[in-house]
Amino acid sequence: MDESIAKPSIREGNERAILAAAESVFAEHGFGGATMAAIAARAGVPKPNIHYYFPTKQRLYRAVVERVLTAWLDAAGSFDTSADASEALTTYIGAKMDLAREMPLSSQIWASEIMRGAPVIQDFLDTTLTQWVRSRERVVRKWIAEGKLRPIEPKFLFYMIWATTQHYANAAHEIASLENGRPLDDEAFERAKRQIVETILSGVAAS
Amino acid sequence: MDESIAKPSIREGNERAILAAAESVFAEHGFGGATMAAIAARAGVPKPNIHYYFPTKQRLYRAVVERVLTAWLDAAGSFDTSADASEALTTYIGAKMDLAREMPLSSQIWASEIMRGAPVIQDFLDTTLTQWVRSRERVVRKWIAEGKLRPIEPKFLFYMIWATTQHYANAAHEIASLENGRPLDDEAFERAKRQIVETILSGVAAS
DNA sequence: TATAGATTTGACCAAACGGTCAAATGCCGC
């Protein structure tokens, strides 16, 4: 919320370490299954130290979820950079795939939060996300009117992109199990990205 | 496991009611966040009655997850019914979409279980699911060899189908928030299903 | 180095948790 004087670097460092530990524990066990003791252990600090920086479990969870939101919005920004439909979609899908690969925990926490009915980020869904979708729907409809895309419903396209990209974070364990227990390496991941882009582009491009 | 004499209908009824309550509580709060007291309340029985039928929380959870597995396999079966690529994919995607609509809780529990690293269904991933994927990969490769599909990697196609269809269950709340808080009605859901089928078919069909 | 504020931590607490138990009740063939 407030970073008024922006001085205490020790505070910043500790908060970062605690948030990182909390992120992984929340992602692995969900909000209800996570314990402050486990978070403290993973952060390498005594439990009361966490309460010194984050008064309650809910506040700590909120702080984690808000970081996830930031990452999401950064990736969302990449939709604007181009006026060309294919290029915009390619960039956007690529950005979401990279996000899933680099920050899988964020994606998992997002998914958990949504599945629980978004108790913490409901207002974000109703405001920022709704506006984001509305404005991008307009862009997609323009592309359709220009004959670039088939007459699809934009929202269902977004859902497909979100679902598919986030799947590579949320279901990383399932994917690894189907690959002899080894997670996708960088090369395989790039092939997946390319195939997703090509499939969706071919799928929605005007015939 | 065993239904030897298949007589006691009162037991069956109670187990069903408890499983249904457990399914919804586990889906909403995750394994760690769910409490036996909440499950008992939702089932309308005293807490010790649950332990009478399911000795521990983990066993109850296992029983719920095993039901989810059954639903998943039923939908999986619809992949075989046709030798034609388009028809098989259409049927399969439709079946998975219907499953997401009719049993959203199952899908959510599945997603939670996967995100936690599949502590309960790991063996299923390594055996049944791996075999299912291997055999269907062969079918898809055959279609590619016959020139029906573009030279894609079958697994990435399955991931896209699983992700997209399950998204309509897992993210139902997010979708509702983007539709003025109202869940998709039957008509909108059918439009979504049709668009997904058309997008994926166009996306993977040989050009 | 004196001191005020920030930070750390072991010990502790009330509440909630999963699970137990024995007594009470219901059910059904005889």
Next chain:
DNA sequence: GCGGCATTTGACCGTTTGGTCAAATCTATA
């Protein structure tokens, strides 16, 4: 209606949980 078994349930238990507190320690500035 009796006897044996399945089922129900209020009361209870040890442990774990989120959270507190006051004393101890560190840090920075003058």
